[in-house]
Amino acid sequence: MISRTLSTVAGVVFLGVCGVVSAEPVEAVLDNGMKIVVQRDERAPVAVSQLWYRVGSVDEVNGRTGLSHLLEHMMFKGTPTVPAGEFSRLIAQAGGKDNAFTSRDYTVYFQQLAADKLPLALKLEADRMHNLSFKDSDFTSELQVVKEERRMRTDDQPAGIMAETLFANAFVANPVRYPVIGWMDDLDHMKPDDLRQWYHHWYGPNNATLVVVGDVDPQAVIAEARRQFGPLKPVALPERRPQIEPEQKGERRVSVKAVSPLPSLTLAWQVPRLEKVDAQRPYALYMLSAILDGQAASRLPRRLVREQRVATEVSADYDMLGRGGALFSLSGVPAQGKALAQLEQALRQEMAHIARDGVSERELERVRLQLQAGRIYEKDSMFAQAMRIGNLESIGFSWRDDATIDANIAKVSAEQVRQAARSLVDDHLTVVTLLPQQGDKPRMPAMPQGDQTHVR
Known part of the structure; x- marks a missing residue:
């Protein structure tokens, strides 16, 4: 016997059928360039929402490393309507959990929560995609957190030192040589406006992909995503120039x-x-x-x-x-x-x-x-x-x-x-x-x- 759940949140219907995984994802692209991919998985009445921004440490340049990772931290500092800490509090209040991570290739923000609470996650993500605001004092305090993170995970760790040394020496031109967390000297000289500019350069719907997997109706998710993200304007993305590594000619x-x-x-x-x-x-x-x-x-x-x-x-x-x-x-x-x-x-x-x-x-x-x-x-x-x-x-x-x-x-x-x-x-x-x-x-x-x- 297949059990069904039916929920209506913010005018959107989410239908769950426990025990079934759909054959393939459903995708849509909004007029502003944002892509949405929904995979229906009805084995449990939950959903995973991941917002992927195509920006990471490979988009950074020497003297400005660590921007993507630090901006990930600052994205939790709130907007005019959702103060610092409120994003995570609202997700937790809805029975979910959230976090984020940065890699060389992308920055990802995710939530795991009951399927009928998914509209809340989309609303909050759309808000901070466009309306992030933070004080200089927030930047200063969070920068210290990131510096300590670097000390604990790289400077004080043999494995971290080895990995950083390897990429810095195996490559001379390709930005994969930069550590995701940034060089300490670059962090020392980073300014609040560096983060604000990075945010305005890269954080727009045309540089993002929303991925949702769970006990949801894909068309309902796409409709809700269009309602929340559709009004946002695309950003003028910086030119990505190829940084081809010269051929290595010796050990x-x-x-x-x-x-x-x-x-x-x-x-x-x-x-x-x-x-x-x-x-x-x-x-x-x-x-x-x-x-x-x-x-x-x-x-x-x-x-x-x-x-x-x-x-x-x-x-x-x-x-x-x-x-x-x-x-x-x-x-x-x-x-x-x-x-x-x-x-x-x-x-x-x-x-x-x-x-x-x-x-x-x-x-x-x-x-x-x-x-x-x-x-x-x-x-x-x-x-x-x-x-x-x-x-x-x-x-x-x-x-x-x-x-x-x-x-x-x-x-x-x-x-x-x-x-x-x-x-x-x-x-x-x-x-x-x-x-x-x-x-x-x-x-x-x-x-x-x-x-x-x-x-x-």
Whole structure:
């Protein structure tokens, strides 16, 4: 028996049918350029609303880093009709929760609440898209919060220092080299008007995508979004000029010292991101990363940790989706009594084995099944569904490309994986080593540099 719920809020009808997920999203584009994508998921009477602004640290320039992240903080400082703190109070009063995060590619504001309360979230987001206001004193206090956030998550964390050092040295021109939270010196010299200008430059309906997933009627959501966001005027977006990274023509090495109980190592190669859905190399690199790491049976943990015992931790990483430069990286912590040079040699040997001998069809099929299972489990989460849609829409793809991307990953051959491994040459390599120093323990775990979540 399928249960149905019917609610009317602000003149909008939201119909929920528990137990059903619609075949595909429904989209609309408002006259002001704002895009709305709604995925109906009727398994629970709740909804996730995510407002994606296509602006992040890759849109910043040297001397003005950290603007996107700090503006995310300031967006909670209120409007003339919704004072500071009132946004979150109203969402909580309605039984929901809200937050935001900034990455290199975008800034996202989200709410999770009962489906019939969705109009409240849309009304509040439309208000602060156009009417944000903050005092200079609010800026000064929040800037101190962000500086402390940087100290705790980067300056006092070995992993944060390593990540920041890696991107700053692996790239010389592409803005992916800038930390999302910004360089401390840039934060020291930031002014309130810097944030106000950034807001007026980038925060407009024509630079935003609203993604809603939940127990809602898509047409009702689109109608409500049109009512709330439709009257807002588009903004004149700054010109985005390509900042193409010059070809790297030699291996780069850098060592950093930080308070840490153990040394660590990262090898990272400059590689392409996925720019067209029919590209081949990014898919092969993605599959190579999954073969090396991701499960206990993957090559790196199996061979380097359990068999050779040269490492206590190992990982491989490659994100093919984004607007900036990309790296394919191998990282690890040497086992007790093992030197960083031994770990580096072991990592290189594993890559050389694949480049020479390739991978078996059995191993490839196992990884395909693991990736397919992960994508299926992802659909159990409304938030994850919205993230996938918003991510694709914000980096230049469409949610319609999702199935094609998955299909292309599944079609990667063993020979393509071997060629991907062969393409990782030393001339495009950056090696970063962490040399541990004695001192006080770090204060809290580091957050990945590509995703700075607002903490309140």
